[in-house]
Amino acid sequence: MQEADILIHNCTILPMNGKDAIIENGLIATKKDKILYVGRETKAPKTKAAITIDGRGKVATPGLINCHTHLPMTLFRGIAEDQPLTTWLTQTIWPLEAKLTPNDIYQGALLGCLENIKNGTTTFADMYFHEEKIAKAVEKAGLRAVLAPGIIEAENREKGERMLKESVEFAQKYNGYADGRVTAQLGPHAVYTCSPQLLTQTREEASKLGIGMHIHVAESKQMAKLVKKRYGLTEIELLESINFLKSNVLAAHCIYLTEKEMRIMAKQNVKVSYNPTANMKIASGTPKIKTLIDLGITVGIGTDGPASNNNLDMFKEMKTAALLQKIRYMNPTVLQAQQVLEMATTDGAKSLGLEKTVGSLEVGKKADIILIDFRKPHLTPVHDPYANIVYSARGSDVDTVIVDGKLLMEGRKVKTLDEEEVMQKAQQTASELLTR
Secondary structure, three states: OEEEEEEEEEEEEOOOOOOOOOEEEEEEEEEOOEEEEEEEHHHOOOEEEEEEEEOOOEEEEEOEEEEEEOHHHHHHOOOOOOOOHHHHHHHHHHHHHOOOOHHHHHHHHHHHHHHHHHOOEEEEEEEEOOHHHHHHHHHHHOOEEEEEEEEOOOOOHHHHHHHHHHHHHHHHHHOOOOOOOEEEOEEEOEOOOOOHHHHHHHHHHHHHHOOOEEEEEOOOHHHHHHHHHHHOOOHHHHHHHOOOOOOOEEEEEOOOOOHHHHHHHHHHOOEEEEOHHHHHHOOOOOOOHHHHHHOOOOEEEOOOOOOOOOOOOHHHHHHHHHHHHHHHHOOOOOOOHHHHHHHOOHHHHHHOOOOOOOOOOOOOOEOOEEEEEOOOHHHOOOOOHHHHHHHHOOHHHEEEEEEOOEEEEEOOEEOOOOHHHHHHHHHHHHHHHHHO
16 A cells, blocks of 8 residues: 555546546545655545545636736735836835835745635746745745846846846855745846846847746837837837747747747747736736647746736636636637646646746646636536536635645635735735835
């Protein structure tokens, strides 16, 4: 008899491994941080475990992966509403961010981690300031994260070089932090806030460190025009001209791309984060996701920051992602349910360079698993579990969350964080921030 740490039985499994579409009467066994067995219970070797979870009425999937967010912006939720992007940034967000302390960022990040656990997001990609505080929050919460300290020059070369230096130091210290659950990247904010010289330096440093980069690309028509006017090139053309684009670049938004730019991105195997709710809220526009995918580009899904969404619920994001593309192409067959769940799991893992460890339920991969409770009126009946998850489910339907083989939530009760304390401190921090 083999020994396991956690045994989940009687569940339906969506392994997202490209082979087994749906496993009924499934069993998942984990040992330490890895998956030991996933398959039909009748075919499983006899196993005993310290923790046994009854999965009746529940569907197991890989933990969801949020490919683009600014986690501490939970503190700004509801502050800057119904504004255009430029106004939103310059008149509300940037002035508030200038007042943030490292402790503010930690409290906001803890709140974001709590929200992620409650919504079944086990991995997220973040770009912000004082990422070391976000790394500490990730460590405490038990989640997995890809963290990129933001680098903004804004025509101040000294500031840009200082932020790059600090980012490199962060990567050297925190890549592999929290038992390997933290992966570091460099985060040059955008082409319009970083000069070609700084972007070149960032690429060189990332290559030396062997890590990826996270950058905003073609997010708004106004910024795209500004870059073209300043340099005579589009954003992707400029990045290509300085050899910035590689397979470990994650480009967020990608709304205003020419066909030439899309082909360049496909050639360089650049990854894309599609952030539909934030794009709609600020009326930035809708990217051509079907076209990007048809070109062979890997696309993950992101919520963007909680100030421009206003939540971190990847279930809502999946539904919005699908519906918006159907309208974009006026074609109801675009982005079908199973493909959307792949974008939020396997393709999300590929986008973050983590496909060898997470994104699917397979023996030997990290035990990042969620159980969705289908015993709900809005999830009944079940004809197609993929459709139920993408079009009917919400984050509050997640019952159990396991990351790295550790139970973070069971029966909707979070085990790693004191929910009331996290929310109370975040509320206090946000209120104090507004009075500064």
